[in-house]
């Protein structure tokens with residue numbers, strides 16, 4: 001029985017090196033851990049330790065040899081008593097290289113597989129034709145109440161669900177989303193945290209890994225930047241890294257985007273940040289029904305879900321189904337208004353802006369179809385494509401910055417899936433590409449308004 | 462960097478004689494009459510300025526978040542009196558008082574609050590984000606705790622340059638829970654950075670009392686694992702703050718490393734302008750205002766030192782006039798030009 005010693009890689013990037021020196025001679029005994037040679041790379045001189053025991057029976061690469069490729073056999077080690085001459089010729093000795101490795105797939109095939117995966121991500125096959133379910137009677141409700149009711153309903157149904165964050169309990173929520181929850185569920189399940197986002201987010205992710213279902217409220221998503229490492233590196237990647245053993249059923253929620261005059265550090269739309277990341281789901285409700293239905297689904301989802309709310313919407317009232325079982329599926333957009341001349345795609349507060357613009361356009365004889373995305377990841381590409389095939393034009397509306405934004409992604413999806421149906425290039429409406437200014441006049445100029453959408457539509461209709 | 466460290470005049474390891482327990486402030490807390498007059502005037506300026514800002518907010522002239530400093534004036538005034546030209550200051554969003562104390566102009570601060578072109582950030586930063594290179598005031602930061610690492614970096618710049626400047630880094634009791642505070646403590650202690658960490662303990666972070674937010678109730682020893690000496694200071698007494706700050710400044714200037722001050726103070730107003738304040742009683746606030754007010758305390762000292770009503774009136778009138786002038790300017794200064802939207806994103810050229 002003999003073993004070949006191969007030229008080791010001593011750094012992740014090393015492809016070859018110089019065999020500087022042998023520290024053992026042919027015929028010498030070698031024990032595991034013995035330093036047998038020195039190797040020079042461009043960066044350092046390193047020692048090579050033996051991993052097996054035996055007698056050094058052959059040196060295949062003399063010391064001083066340059067450019068020895070990684071994995072080249074450099075010596076042979078034989079079990080005690082074996083003759084040196086036998087080693088190489090011994091029948092049945094394993095080949096030095098891993099000849100049994102499966103041949104790599106041809107590149108073409110890999111690309112097809114990858115494309116299919118992307119398509120599956122962004123186009124849930126089943127949603128294309130499924131109509132929006134009718135949940136029956138509705139009643140007016142604010143987005144704030146809808147969010148609270150969603151959490152309360154899920155907490156009643158499942159003891160694993162709890163809420164934590166700054167000021168969520170005694171203060172009843174910095175924006176009063178958790179009003180009344182401490183009274184109903186007590187301090188075990190409605191937990192005030194110190195101002196320690198990175199710590200409490202990591203704590204919640206850990207609890208989720210062990211099967212609890214935390215809802216983490218960020219006072220605003222601006223402060224989630226303190227914790228984003230735990231959201232991306234811990235929550236989003238754990239399922240994958242554990243080979244599917246250990247998931248992270250958790251909801252991260254809070255107001256996202258500009259509020260009013262709170263300036264650059266407190267006014268940012270994080271939609272494209274989170275939507276960028278595999279391993280997360282991202283939703284951005286507009287109406288009270290969106291808020292209630294999506295948050296309930298998010299809490300039940302076995303994955304980390306980011307719920308991007310909006311402070312300005314909290315106080316707005318919408319009709320919301322009264323059905324106890326009401327939910328909204330993640331990954332399904334909603335057509336808020338039908339039309340045949342142009343498709344306007346928006347999410348969160350910008351749906352309202354798009355709806356206002358559609359009214360103005362209607363007065364001018366232009367029928368806009370408004371799609372409320374609701375989910376940003378997975379994206380309901382099927383709904384967008386279906387609409388664009390009808391209208392042949394698309395305008396996207398987002399509060400965030402244009403560069404690598406949601407609008408850019410939607411435009412690309414449209415180009416990939418229905419380029420031939422387009423009669424004009426897609427147009428993006430978005431917040432100005434600047435940190436948000438404080439001054440009232442400047443702030444107004446920096447965020448999308450209905451007339452911006454009207455103008456964008458008129459460019460292409 | 463190694464070279465820079467060698468050229469430094471101070472910071473020998475053997476110099477440190479850090480005790481980790483709370484140190485009593487220096488014994489001689491007396492201020493000269495002249496100093497008391499200055500402290501009185503500076504605190505009064507902040508008080509009147511903030512009252513005016515509250516009014517303008519009520520009139521809709523100031524928007525967004527606006528965090529008033531009323532009640533805490535002695536902290537920043539006492540510490541500023543111990544600092545000298547070239548020392549840096551950095552703080553959170555509750556920053557109006559700090560700016561006035563560093564000598565920034567009330568009119569420029571107020572015009573920033575109203576979002577006008579005459580403001581320190583041309584109207585683009587607002588209440589929480591103002592800076593003055595000239596006065597070495599480095600902001601005005603909206604993210605709780607972030608300024609603690611930044612202040613450590615300002616102190617590092619002093620260390621790197623080998624000068625004897627110090628940096629006063631202010632943060633709240635609530636902020637003291639943030640992890641980066643302790644990462645900063647370690648860095649500052651390891652590198653012996655001249656950073657005075659000032660915890661303005663006003664008992665609440667928003668609606669959460671220190672007791673509910675922190676398992677460590679004596680914040681002055683929060684630097685103990687890194688042997689950062691700490692002092693607990695009565696922040697309603699400007700003479701005590703100044704005396705404690707003298708010790709802190711001397712420690713930092715000598716090259717002995719960082720120093721921690723927990724200054725116990727109180728904010729009379731809500732956290733920001735929209736605070737239902739259900740987390741504390743009216744009585745609690747009233748008691749502090751009537752029994753512990755920092756401006757009244759100095760007034761008594763000055764009266765005892767024989768200062769007459771006329772002199773008080775003169776100071777009051779001068780302060781009032783400055784604040785009124787600032788308020789007028791903040792309303793007459795034009796809104797920023799639309800082109801300002803696109804400036805200052807990156808350094809051009």
Ligand SMILES: Cc1ncc(C[n+]2csc(CCOP(=O)(O)OP(=O)(O)O)c2C)c(N)n1
Pocket residue numbers: 166195197219223226555603604605606632633634635636637663665666667732
């Ligand atoms: C990282 C981060 N989390 C939360 C907030 C919201 N917030 C603003 S001020 C504040 C309380 C801070 O309290 P403290 O540090 O005691 O300072 P004080 O307001 O009392 O001066 C909170 C939670 C924030 N601005 N940044």
Ligand SMILES: [Mg+2]
Pocket residue numbers: 633634635661662663664665666667
């Ligand atoms: Mg506080």
